[in-house]
Amino acid sequence: MASEKIAAIMSGARQDSKTDMRVLIKQLFPDFFELHGDRAASDDAAIVGGFASLDHRSVCVIATNKGKDMTERLATNFGSPTPQGYRKALRIMKTAESLHCPIITLINTPGAYPGADAEASGQGQILANNISEMLQLQVPLLAIIIGEAGSGGALALACSDQVWMLEHSMYTVVSPEGFASIMWKDGQRAQDAAQLMHIEPEWLKEKGIVERVLPEKVLADHAAALKQLIVEQLLDFDQIKLSQLLTQRHARFRKF
Structure with a gap:
């Protein structure tokens, strides 16, 4: 039974309906306005970012995107952002901070792009910088894991x-295939690795790693239920002083 649940989570996290994040963005934020480029090197199609309105307020939206077809998936490295993508994301988030806009991230990535050119361009440094900067941003932050969320590329x-994460999604330090390759030199044992890693969202919630596990049905009917949950959460953020929010954010991550 446990193995069946693990298999369902893995397949659900990677289903094709979740790869084109632009569809979900359009459902949640019909007036989304996309921004491009990192102002240093280039644009990265694996990161989609910009601004929109939600319930009569401005919000910043950052999403990872795997693409709808093979051409787009190659362009996005199958949803694995490069340093340019993370710089673009941080640039947009810093703009949101200056405009006092809450930030919503929608995540579906196996991890940062592992190519040699990405490493030469400072992949590790930009990931660390994004983590540091997000912990200090003086606006509310909500992250929603839609499919995969792997390693520092997701963090x-x-x-x-x-x-938050969907009931069929994964939040892991490394992909199950990568874990199996490291542990047993056999990437085919990904399901065994996933079970050992405890990829179950409810387990992650029990450990305080995520706050909410959402049923997959929140994506039905043009994601109307997910939109309402986001609206309610932003209203909850309004009730918390910014100084308290930052204190809680720091405490949340220090405990790990």
Whole structure:
């Protein structure tokens, strides 16, 4: 039974319906206005970011995107952002801070792009910088894991006041395949690795790693239920002083 649950989580996290994050963005934020470029090198299609309105307020939206077809998936490195993507994300988040806009991140990535060119461009440094900066941003932050959320590539977009995940999603330090390759030199044992890693969202909630586990049905009917939950959470953030919010955010991550 446990193995069946693990298999369902893994397949659900990677289902094709979740790869094109632009669909979800359009459902949640019909007037989304996208921004491009990191102002240093180039644009990265794996990160989609910009501004929108939600319930008569301005919000910042940052999402990872795997793409709808093979051409787009190659362009996005199958949803694995490069340093340019993370710099773009941070640039947009810093703009949101100056405009006092809450930030919502939608995450579906196996991790940061592991290519040699990315490492040469400072991948590790930019991930660490994003994590540090997100912990200090003086606006509310909400991260929602839609599919995969792997390693520092996910954490660099998820250092938030609240982290939610769908019931069929994964939040892991490394992919199950990567874990199996390290432990047993056999990537085919990914399901065994996933079980050992405890990828179950409810387990992560029990450990305080995420605040909420959402049923997959929140994505039905043009994600109307998810939109309402986000609206309610932003209203909850309004009731907390910014200084208290930052204190709670720091405490949340220090305990790990």
